[in-house]
Amino acid sequence: MKIKGKNYRSVWMENNSIKIIDQTKLPEKFEIIELKNIDEVCDAILTMKVRGAPAIGAAAAFGIAQKAFTSAESDFYANLKKAKTDLLNTRPTAFDLFYAVNKVYKAIMKTDNIKNAKTVGLKEAQKFADENVEACKKIGEYGDELIKNNFRILTHCNAGALATVDFGTALAPIRIAHHNGKNIFVFVDETRPRLQGAKLTAFELSEENIPHAIIADNAAGYFMQKGEIDMVITGADRITANGDAANKIGTYEKAVLAKENNIPFYIAAPISSIDFNCKSGKDIPIEFRDENEIMTFNDIQIAPSKSHAKNPAFDITPAKYITGIITEKGIFKPTEIRKLKEIK
Ligand code: MRU
Numbered sequence: 001m002k003i004k005g006k007n008y009r010s011v012w013m014e015n016n017s018i019k020i021i022d023q024t025k026l027p028e029k030f031e032i033i034e035l036k037n038i039d040e041v042c043d044a045i046l047t048m049k050v051r052g053a054p055a056i057g058a059a060a061a062f063g064i065a066q067k068a069f070t071s072a073e074s075d076f077y078a079n080l081k082k083a084k085t086d087l088l089n090t091r092p093t094a095f096d097l098f099y100a101v102n103k104v105y106k107a108i109m110k111t112d113n114i115k116n117a118k119t120v121g122l123k124e125a126q127k128f129a130d131e132n133v134e135a136c137k138k139i140g141e142y143g144d145e146l147i148k149n150n151f152r153i154l155t156h157c158n159a160g161a162l163a164t165v166d167f168g169t170a171l172a173p174i175r176i177a178h179h180n181g182k183n184i185f186v187f188v189d190e191t192r193p194r195l196q197g198a199k200l201t202a203f204e205l206s207e208e209n210i211p212h213a214i215i216a217d218n219a220a221g222y223f224m225q226k227g228e229i230d231m232v233i234t235g236a237d238r239i240t241a242n243g244d245a246a247n248k249i250g251t252y253e254k255a256v257l258a259k260e261n262n263i264p265f266y267i268a269a270p271i272s273s274i275d276f277n278c279k280s281g282k283d284i285p286i287e288f289r290d291e292n293e294i295m296t297f298n299d300i301q302i303a304p305s306k307s308h309a310k311n312p313a314f315d316i317t318p319a320k321y322i323t324g325i326i327t328e329k330g331i332f333k334p335t336e337i338r339k340l341k342e343i344k
Pocket residue numbers: 051052053054094156157158159160163164169170196234235236237247248249313
């Protein structure tokens with residue numbers, strides 16, 4: 001992604017140190033931070049300095065690879081096992097975390113000597129990151145075919161370059177359509193409580209001069225009913241074998257509203273977000289976050305101190321509400337998603 005004229009990925013490795021764009025500081029401040037060890041990687045994921053399914057996956061992949069690279073031979077395997085457990089315990093819903101960490105861990109364990117295993121881990125983590133960038137570009141190309149001139153598109157949360165390694169999932173088709181000269185307009189759900197839409201999606205669209213407006217989370221129905229939205233595209237944190245999709249809280253209600261108003265609803269996601277072993281959305285663990293994300297705004301208490309809040313971070317959109325899933329291998333009906341297990 002281009003920020004102030006310079007190209008960045010959301011997470012990358014430089015001389016064996018991990019760098020991320022601190023997403024909690026945007027859009028006010030653009031800050032790059034260094035993650036020096038596995039505890040700092042876990043903390044960055046937990047506190048959402050790095051967030052979005054593939055971005056979390058890449059940070060965790062680099063985290064376990066870095067741990068392997070810096071571990072003494074004497075406690076190499078014990079350290080690696082602990083790093084894997086710590087990373088997998090950070091956030092439960094987004095599947096890329098599990099996909100990427102297991103990939104790097106397996107590659108290291110398969111290598112017969114520790115000296116080689118250290119570089120194998122780094123290579124495997126880099127491969128995950130690079131493949132995600134390529135996958136997102138393909139998602140953009142396939143998704144662009146669905147976007148007609150003058151389309152007004154609703155998106156939820158941030159599914160842009162920041163949420164991936166680069167380019168984005170739901171924002172990739174939007175980017176390509178805009179660069180291909182199509183006249184498009186993006187409705188950006190603000191996405192409470194963490195405001196990924198108002199802060200991050202709007203930031204990415206602003207940087208590329210893509211016309212957009214932020215709307216309150218409960219305003220989408222108003223615009224749909226007035227015929228002002230032509231399609232919805234969101235990302236996904238985990239897709240199950242039957243085509244259900246977990247994504248940021250509020251996605252489900254947008255999908256139901258879209259069906260009610262005859263508006264196509266698409267999910268854009270790489271194959272690394274598909275959990276073929278999970279039968280349906282009912283089996284996806286949903287993360288509940290701290291109630292203070294709801295009780296406060298910009299660190300100021302807004303709710304009565306005797307009140308409590310419930311804060312699920314994701315919901316499940318059943319396959320029946322999803323028109324199609326845009327992947328790097330093409331666009332599939334949710335019921336066809338199992339096919340990808342064979343062709344990936
Ligand atoms: O809680 P977050 O900010 O990590 O949630 C992110 C989302 O829900 C994204 O929309 C999702 O990861 C898909 S985009 C790659």
